[in-house]
Amino acid sequence: MKENIISINHVHFRYPGQTVYALKDVSLNVAKGEWLAIVGHNGSGKSTLAKMLNGLHYPEEGQVTICNFPLKDEFVWDIRRRLGMVFQNPDNQFVGTTVQDDVAFGLENNGIPHEVMVERVKASLQRVGMLDFLNQEPHHLSGGQKQRVAIAGVIALQPDIILLDEATSMLDPRGREEVLRTVRQLKEEQDLTVISITHDLEEASRADRIIVLNKGSVYREGTPEEIFQLNEELIKLGLDVPFPVKLSEILRLQDFEIASNYLSEEELVRELWTSNFKK
Numbered sequence: 001m002k003e004n005i006i007s008i009n010h011v012h013f014r015y016p017g018q019t020v021y022a023l024k025d026v027s028l029n030v031a032k033g034e035w036l037a038i039v040g041h042n043g044s045g046k047s048t049l050a051k052m053l054n055g056l057h058y059p060e061e062g063q064v065t066i067c068n069f070p071l072k073d074e075f076v077w078d079i080r081r082r083l084g085m086v087f088q089n090p091d092n093q094f095v096g097t098t099v100q101d102d103v104a105f106g107l108e109n110n111g112i113p114h115e116v117m118v119e120r121v122k123a124s125l126q127r128v129g130m131l132d133f134l135n136q137e138p139h140h141l142s143g144g145q146k147q148r149v150a151i152a153g154v155i156a157l158q159p160d161i162i163l164l165d166e167a168t169s170m171l172d173p174r175g176r177e178e179v180l181r182t183v184r185q186l187k188e189e190q191d192l193t194v195i196s197i198t199h200d201l202e203e204a205s206r207a208d209r210i211i212v213l214n215k216g217s218v219y220r221e222g223t224p225e226e227i228f229q230l231n232e233e234l235i236k237l238g239l240d241v242p243f244p245v246k247l248s249e250i251l252r253l254q255d256f257e258i259a260s261n262y263l264s265e266e267e268l269v270r271e272l273w274t275s276n277f278k279k
């Protein structure tokens with residue numbers, strides 16, 4: 001079994017002046033190299049947890065350890081160097097006037113020597129498939145391309161963990177697909193740990209494991225297959241079950257033999273084309 005790169009133990013957190021806990025006795029671990037999706041309806045505590053992992057909030061009770069650093073003032077910059085974040089709005093994250101300036105920005109701030117920087121910018125853009133856009137201005141890019149450049153800016157800093165905070169929610173289906181494919185490749189090629197915070201269960205289905213938050217607490221934890229079996233419970237929590245899961249369920253109720261495991265849209269289409277249905 002792989003070591004934990006993040007441990008969260010019995011964390012409680014309230015915003016100043018609030019009596020209600022935004023995070024209530026949250027415990028979870030993230031293994032090195034895994035893709036963990038954290039899902040939940042509005043107000044379930046996802047953003048609060050994301051901000052805590054970036055050292056913007058500290059637990060009132062409980063402990064958080066990231067890359068062996070306890071979450072404390074003195075280690076915040078060590079933690080931020082190891083955990084890179086990609087946010088929701090692609091336009092708010094662009095700081096450079098060209099793609100390469102943008103990726104170079106974080107490296108410059110970290111005092112990386114010029115020759116190393118040039119190489120790292122190129123290598124990072126290559127890894128997200130954006131090398132051909134080196135001199136482009138951001139307004140010429142699609143939303144998906146902008147988010148891939150944001151990811152390049154993060155991986156150029158060589159973090160161990162990348163946290164996507166609703167990073168695909170403003171993208172069209174094509175942009176979303178581009179970003180999720182890029183993340184999957186990065187995770188597989190270099191053992192990057194991925195945390196995606198999302199209200200979108202379709203995005204979460206790409207993860208190795210899903211944690212469902214509700215009212216600041218961990219409601220369930222499991223593989224996508226296990227979580228999607230909760231079906232009605234997820235709908236009650238205000239989460240929208242992905243279309244292929246809904247369709248598989250309806251077909252199964254009609255006595256069609258559909259694999260009981262979770263199928264992506266592509267896999268379901270393949271199954272529908274190739275199966276000998278025993279209706």
Ligand SMILES: Nc1ncnc2c1ncn2[C@@H]1O[C@H](COP(=O)(O)OP(=O)(O)OP(=O)(O)O)[C@@H](O)[C@H]1O
Pocket residue numbers: 015016018021022040041042043044045046047048049199
């Ligand atoms: N700055 C704040 N001050 C007071 N309460 C807050 C603040 N930010 C969030 N909260 C409360 O903390 C709880 C968790 O909110 P949080 O934003 O973490 O949820 P979320 O799952 O990310 O929801 P959303 O998807 O709407 O951002 C909610 O009850 C919310 O009202």
